[in-house]
Amino acid sequence: MAWRDSRRNRSRLALFISSIILGIAALVATFSFSYNLQRDVNDQAKTMVGADLVVEASGAVSPQIQPLLDSVGRDRSKERSFASMIYFVRSKSTRLIQVRALEGNYPYYGSLETTPAAAARTFRTGRYALVDKTLMLQYGAKVGDSVRIGTLGFAISGTLNKAPGRNEISLTVAPPVYIPLRYLAESGLLQKGSRVSTQYYYKMDSLTSAEQVLTAIEPRLQKAGLEYETVETRKKRTGRSFDDFSQFLTLIGFIALLLGSIGVASAIHIYIREKIGPIAILRCLGVKAWQAFVIYLIQILGIGLVGSVAGAALGTLIQQLLPLVLKDFLPFQATVSLSWKAVFQGVLLGLTISMLFALLPLVSVRKISPLNTLRLSYEATSMLGDPLKWLLYILLLSSILAFSGWQMHSLTKALVFTGSVLLALGLLAAAARTMMWLTRKFFPFSWNYLLRQGFANLYRPNNQTVVLIITIGLGVAFIGTLYFVQDMLISRLSVTASGNQANMILFDIQSSQVDGLAGLTQKSGLPVLQKVPIVTMRIEEINGKKAGYGQREKGDSVPNRAFESELRVTYRDSLSATEKIISGRLHGPVRSPADTVFISMEEGYARRLHVKTGDRIVFNVQGLLLPTVIGSLRQVSWRQVGTNFRVTFPGGVLESAPQFYVLITRVESSEESARFQQSVIARFPNVSIIDMRLVLSVLDDILSKIGFVIRFMAGFSIVTGLVVLIASVLISKYQRMQESVLLRTLGASRRQILAINALEYFFLGSLAAATGLLLAIGASWALAKYSFDSPLSVSVIPVIILFLSIVLVTMTIGLLNSREVLSQTPLEILRKEV
């Protein structure tokens, strides 16, 4: 019965359901992607770590722990890594790299992939270097060429294609170069204050697991401030970092599904309205109310299933693309395969959500009485008071809640998400209505009848205008927000590329070199914009509390990571141009060793440590304990390249501590940059140089890649909106035909009718785009103000382009579909039955 009844409407029903295809596709794609990812991580974690256990020290290792580090495992390797400059002899060029001085047989799992392959082993036998492939390309270097690192020359024994577990992006600023560890001392690169980190790689014998060893030594490693990783912890960590990302994509996909489902609900609402007559006749013929309901339920369920399966198929296809886009971010080989789990989940989710939405209008079928054959009033039968409807609303909300809770593993987050979705939809609906009201009120319609008629068409009975504005508008809002935020971040970064801003940073400068280097800089015609001493230290105690999990008491508010990281601190008695005291005051230089040392702390850092002015902090300055009191909190604008510090000391305390300097200057061109870098390296081989313009282009690249993925997903909501638009245009085709036939009868020319139709879509597209853009600007403004602490400047041209493209697409879809409407002969008007 249901099948028979659907015969004439099957294609139309299929059209309604097509709105959910994209949402399901997006979900299946991200589900599959993250399941495959999990599997890849599990499969490849071992080769990503390259050893059973890795211990990392970001600085000098204390003598107490050294014997332990030298005794763990059956085999061990050691790697010291730090930033330095490389000099390519043949091309006479220099570049910042990450030196990795390696000793031992690491990696134990996987390999250093090199060309020629043998180089991965042979470079350890002499003064050889493995040079990252991007560097080889960039400087046209060949195997056998000479390079200089520090004061030592090395022969390139191979091109490094891939090292275990490092993703590409983090290495773009400083690409890796491997050398044997034994030459490090000779190179003159290791001077006091250099930021060297040491990795100890261990291979266990087959009987003991890394976890067992770790359990035994973990407390001592923690106490020594060392970080450590096993294959298991790496699995978790990698999984977690991609979890956030795929969670984000999933939620975006889910929103596309919600939008599509709203479209479905709205279309079915109209469908049922048109079906009141036939249903009432069925009722007259003795069909029971629930039977009528079931007839339509089965129809919609069947087609919903078809839609979901189609979506899942599309999603599986799209999934093939994600790894291509994301491969630069992945520290492992991403594989693509069909995930039945993802397909099943996607179909189930799509079916549940869309059916719940579809049921909302559908339950009214039960209320259609045989009396409706005589009287078509539907308003009287559709009641909000229907308890079944309320049940559906509750079911809907709880399934959104359940889904987001499942995705985000937190009820609070799920509540926030569900609340935000409701709020966003409510806001969009309100915005849509307001925009329509404003247009109606202030648009100069009196100018032209066609304008007025085009706009009035948006209000035709059974119109889906608000639903369309919401679906298309939300997509525009997404894309707009992403674009604005990305634009803001980039423009914030690229301030450095213009004006008189600093754009080159020289670091690892020894105290003895600083005057010579400043002189060289000035002789090269470059300004010395800043010259700052830096002392590295660690926090030992905060208000009497030390690091260590054992000592953590309940209610203890100091986060443990405060003690883990190394702090780089400077000393001075004044503020820089980008700083402002917001609490306490800056204390002058310390005159006698008995005086209290008042430090100044950046406010955000203080917030993270849960400290305020007057709190006591003991620093460990390379073995020496130094008690201090927080004298002031500073607000720092991070919007300029420069040396900004979380903690600054007053003068008179750190002058004799081991320290290095940072010097900041500005170069005008790449040639100038290259020439200056060469002359610096020639005289000061241990100094490292970062050209910020290079960093900027890398960041730009990263942002645009991430942005692409997000835009790709956000595109789903826009396209979903457009599919809803197509469905709605087709649904209202009959009405449109009648309208245009009437106008034709009254003497309208083809051109006039075309104009009215075009204007209708123009208004629809403009309202949707404007609503979306307004929301986007609002959201970006809020993000800029509260998350990035930066003013929002919306560039006009992209806004106009986005607006026009949405309007254009809307008009194209609308007009393509109304060709048939325009070609109707006016005679139809006389034949039309009521």
Add this chain to the structure above:
Amino acid sequence: MDTILQVSNLGKTYLGAGRTLTVLSGISFSVEAGTTLAVVGPSGSGKTTLLGLCAGLDRSSSGSVELNHILLDALSEDERARVRNLYVGFIFQNFQLLNTLTALENVMVPLELRGEKNIRARALDLLGQVGLSARVHHYPAQLSGGEQQRVSLARAFSTSPKILFADEPTGNLDAETSEMVTGLLFDLNRRAGTTLVIVTHNRELAERTDRIIGLKGGVIISDTPGGAAS
């Protein structure tokens, strides 16, 4: 007297699945300006088809229609629309109002299509004449059938057409409302001096015209003076 509508040997055939269906054949008559005419006949006799051809809503299979001395058959779709807009008014059985526009706006549509300005006063005046001054800003959905038909009367007369075609104007109305709408129709018509062609199977209504043409099986079977003939 001037001939406003000249129908000569008009025929209409539909090409259905495999066979042809002749709906009208050999219809000839002419209508003098300012007179009223009723076309009566049983359902399916071709009345609506004839009206559609006379008003230039459809193309004939044979013969010709001359409206206000313009040969309709030679015109393009857009040119015929222009002719309708300039000289023809319509009233339909099912009212045919644009439900996205208010009563007032509906009345203004034909004039707007002409591109005329300052038409509000004229539309308001017409709505007053049909007794709807209080309902000008209501949408069709907010009006009863009789009221909607009165709006469509006002619309039909808004352009001061030379000829008015009405297809079963009271077909969807109850007796009492029919009476009122018919009264208004003839009233407005007399005042404007418009030529009126009514298609109806309502004898009473037909009797109020100058002339009644009887149609059956697509041919004219009678052509008699109506009750209003002097």
